[in-house]
Amino acid sequence: MASEVAEALKQIRACEEEARRIVSEAREHAAKIVRDAEEEAERMKKRAREEERRLAEEIFQRFVREAEEEKERFLASARKDAEALKERARRNEEEAIEAVLEVLFGFKR
């Protein structure tokens, strides 16, 4: 009987040892799962930083591109207006020259 009990206890201890090993391995595995997740999170953050830099540049450049297009439209329109203005002004140039001479020659002030 005593030997049976001893055998039973031995089996139980071995089983408990096995159980502890299983649990311990599970904890190690669990720690690895969490560690992997943390590492993956770090990788995601790193990738995100790259992506954010790219996104930031892309957004900024989009606005700059739009602005440059608008700027070109403004300037093209201004250049066109300036040419039209010069053309219109040149039609009156003779009159303007005479007005200057009138003042220089003392005809008018």
Added chain:
Amino acid sequence: MRLFLRCFSALRGDGGGGVFLGVHEILERIKNEASAERERILRDAEEQAKQILEETKAYLEKRRLAVKMREEKRGEEEKMRIIRSARLEARRIKWSAEQEITNEVFENAKKRIREAKKNGFRGKSYDEILAGLVKEAAISILSPEHEMNAREDLEVLVSDEDANFISQSLLNKISDEISREKGVKIRLSLSKERINASGGVIVRRKDGKVEVNNTFEKRMERFMPILREKVARILLK
């Protein structure tokens, strides 16, 4: 430790009878509990890992949105800056065109002085133009307090080229006109001193104390604000 205590308490509760069966149950139970514990630990870990990744994703999404908003604001500001500068540049282009044509007018007016010396201007010969400038300068030299019947001696200075257009008889005629119109005695004479000007005259008192510069350069300078306004009005009408 927890598993061991449970097993021990199970043995004690058994009271010694049926130990072998109990042992199998205990072993089974230990295995089951270990297995359950293993499953729980792994499930928790999976859950924690999932949470870490989800939180990271949420955090990154939030950060992405913040970056997007920040860059859109920065981009919008840069766009406004570029457009403001383009508007200024557009105004500068138009202003330059106005300046260009206005300067052209002044340059051409200067060239036309030479032509006026040959052909006159608006039906007046160049010597008549000079006479007008001499008269205007002489009258402005006369002070309102000028004593009646006191004689004012004035000299007229011109360039070498314009000396050909002014004669003493012309100056006498102008003196007579002024004397008649203003009731003062005035004597104009041509100075031997020559000036460097494209045309026009300087009239000064003989004592050199007062002079009126009616050269074209000085008149251009004096009347420039009015002239620019006048020219712009004519050109842009």
